[in-house]
Amino acid sequence: MVAVIDSLIQWDHQDLANNIYTTDHYPDKLPGEVKGWDFSSSGQGDPDTRLSRKERDIIQPHFRRTFELSCQEMVEEYKKVALLFAQKNPDASTCERGNSIKQYFRSKITSEFHGTWVSGVVAAHSPDENGIVGVAPQAKILPIRVFGLNGEIDSASLIEAIGYAAARDVDVINLSLGSLIPNQELTEQILTVLEANPQLVIVASAGNDNRSGISFPAAIPQVLSVGATNMQGERSSYSNYGKGLDIVAPGGDISRSLSGGILTTGGTGLSSLWQGITKPDYAWGSTLDPLGNYVQVQGTSFAAPAVSGVVALMKGVNNTLNRERIIDVLEETASYQGLTLTETEQDLYQSYQQARLTEEKPEERPEFLVFPEPSSAENYFFGLGLVNAEAAIQAVQ
Template sequence: MKRLVQQISTRLASSVMVSGCLAGAIALLPTAITFSSIAHAQTANAQPTDDLYYTFYGRQIPLRSRPDIVAVQFRPTSGSRSRGALPQYLQLQDDLQTGMSSGTRGDGRLEEPAEGIEVNVEPLGDRFALVTPTDAGWSTNDIRQRVQDQNYVEETLPVLSLSGVSDDAAEMTVVLPNEIVVGFESELSNSEIQYLLYRHDLEVIRPLQFTENRYLVRSLRESGIGVLHTANRLAQEIGIQSAAPNFVQSVAYQVQDTRLANAGIVPDANERLLNELAALPTLDTPFDSDLLPLAWHLNSTPQRGLLQTRTDVRATEAWERSNGGEDVVVAVIDSLIQWDHPNLAQSIYTVPESTPNLLPGEVHGWDFTNYQVVCTAEEICVSGDPDTRISQEELVILRPAFQETFSLSDSELLEMYESYTYWILAENPNLTDAELARMMRTLIRSEISAEFHGTWSAGVIASQPADAQGVVGVAPNAEILPVRVFGLGGEITPARLVEAVGYAAERNVDVINMSLGSMWPHQDLVDQVFTVLDENPDLVIVASAGNENLDGVGFPAATPGVISVGATSIEGRRTFYSSYGGRLDVVAPGGETTLFNRRGILTTGGTWVDGFWEGMEIPSYSWDVSLDPMGYYVQVQGTSFSAPNVAGVVALMRGVNSGLDRDRITTILQDTASYDGLTLSEGDRNRYRLQRDVGMTLMEDRLSGVFPLPDPVSAEEYFFGRGLVNAEAAVNAAR
């Protein structure tokens, strides 16, 4: 059985963003939100030829159907699965490949199995999967029929991509369930809302919590693509503020293609680490940590030397002038947050029992990825559960592939994961089997490690070394409120994110960090961010600019009022992946691990959980992003980790002056940032000249952050915003 742990096509295409922001470019919002590839397509043809689109503040975002992929929604398991603990996506792959079918006879099995179909079935969270044929002799209609024969399948659903964008963007897929997020104008009465729902044959699934006048609804009349048309009709109704499908999107952590060139292991990892640390100078700081010399984003001197300019956020100096972010709470809206990590356990916020509208079992944040709806005594109903850590069910899904990368021979691995072979060889056609297998191990392990993206983000902000052992965050005394919105494989929906943002604000956090930059623009999310910012003038939201190397940051960082953060390398350059230009505020270290892992951002990992190593011998070597054999610590790259650097700096500022509002904090961050230590590459300088002098915007880019303006910004501001964040200067100004 060929197992795919994660959606490869989505991973490869996760660099495809939809939007950027540029003041004055389009009269949409107080600060306009633009999306160039979409805008280009709409300029040429205002109406998509296949009439598939959804709306964003009146704009039509053109879409296209993906008939080459079948999306599956599974029935709730409720303990009735027919074959033990086998995950449903693996059961479906097995049934399709062996020709079995369930539920067509009294015994639940076919007497004579049908012909098997060679397919890849890839999980998308725990409720959905994507089925892709690998045998050209079978049509997706044939596969769809065979899928629907399985009694554990609820239905098959349309798969959509953006239309009129680059080839990579065309591969970005979303699933269209029969769910629409509808926002009603505040002056509408309940009876008027009921009338609008009745007129369009809609029923309420549930009101969305932590937001006003917003509901998740389903159509009683339409299914499939018809749900998209229903949402578009709703969006034109008087009294409806917004209506768009609750797309199921995958925003998995991007594994850069070039990362595979470093595939391999580091033998004798612990001994080598000790030798390396012994050769590096130590730092005398209030927060002692044996791994601090490797944390170049906090202080780059140990690795760059005294004669080189600093390229870090100067956190170690800021600690001397602050309380480390004490009494400051940072909500981390992200994926799995393994808060029992030894360096996070003392940093996790405990929600007081006196909190209004406390959710059932809520102690350390909330996991919005569980589709089970729970209700309080006050009849506040929300999906999810109170634990953001990995569940036993998720371990069952991830453990087999993880362990097989350590236990299988090269030939066994290549046979088991044949579909990975195709992608790797497409980029590296001359590999030997041994080289191919080595890359495959790296790829699978990195994908599974990246499920703990939220743990990585939280560690950058507020990890604490236990007995001077481990890593330290930018604001070690701050507290983290874990909020999980990503299922396995980066599965996320707008409704889930809307509720998460409102939940964090209602828990009175000081800062919200969103290390996610790959969302399709969704009006309900932007509306929710505006509402939360308006109602909480002291709340600061920080988001990653995106890893797409595009002009203009991605969503939700593109939303006005959110601090958008690009990424720099240890050399002080813009990282090769970091987006720039329109709506970029500041930059911070994000790391580049392409040539050397030590150039990544050091933080807390998640694969140390016992369930991953159950029944196997722990290796003596480190692998992929892991610093140690079990993955307690990782070194990673991305704007996902430059944003937490800034969130940590905001926590330090708020710790020394709780009276600062958002506008003042943003101003201080920008005014104290500088271009000291930053260097533009020749390629970036030439690209800037092209944008400034010619006004050329490449089709795969968003609208430029330079050329439409009467007075173009400098090349430095174009690529670095207001500059590299300086925690020491920001704390001094805050004091």
């Protein structure tokens, strides 16, 4: 079972509905708890990680306008947003500004369903030939929501969510989230949970800042940190790298074409979201279909659940595996085969080596920032290599 701790998880999506774990049998279940928990709400939260009616009423008017209003009307309706676009591109026409505003709101609204995207990568299992299949289509997802609308989150909710996931006996916790700023309470909670649960694996995304340095919580010791590659075997241009990066997995790159993204389950196919809107006959934004039941996305957020899916496959063939063995196998079976470094990355590695050799008092770093030095440029940008699902599963059978 994989706990997805994230934003909106539409667990009734047809490609996810049959793979959702129910928790109503636990003696300490929360009021109304059946399919995970929403820690983003006030108080103790609520039992539904999906879009609420109140949230729908907040985003639906903006969503509707992107399909109903003309370019001129969008500029007039959203004067402040239009002004920002005009400052960045003063030569843009009214139509270009209006279309940019439409894409801005569509992107914001589709990305509210980030947790649905992540869940699809792990364990989508379509009931028919028109859907998609995730990395581990027989795995169960435990939906846990910590993000409110507009990415609102507090560390207390995340700390609670991690404790809740561990208490529900999950095999893997997927954290496709992070910050460049360490959080001591979160670090302590994760280390405490891992110590108490030696079979539990926590997988986290390395971050999308294109910088040397892994985001938290991926940088916490014993958490498996995952960077992203594109379909050509290069490091995805946004993916963080450097000390503390464990392995990489496909995370997509849609900067050149949507076809370079990771195909997964979207959340905007809800009939209530389209109420009163003439449904388009074309795909828009990152969607593959007119309603957005499927999207093509990029980010280390989608490399991490690919690895979480592989861990679920490993546990599926050998449920006695502990965390140490799983991580060892993943790292031993990963390789640089098919991966390519650019000349720019080679130069960056040389610069890093020079800076490291001239660093003063490296021993004064905080303990949680002490990682083994990268042994090569490949190690610096790809960790121990690209995850190999087949080899990892064979190694534990």
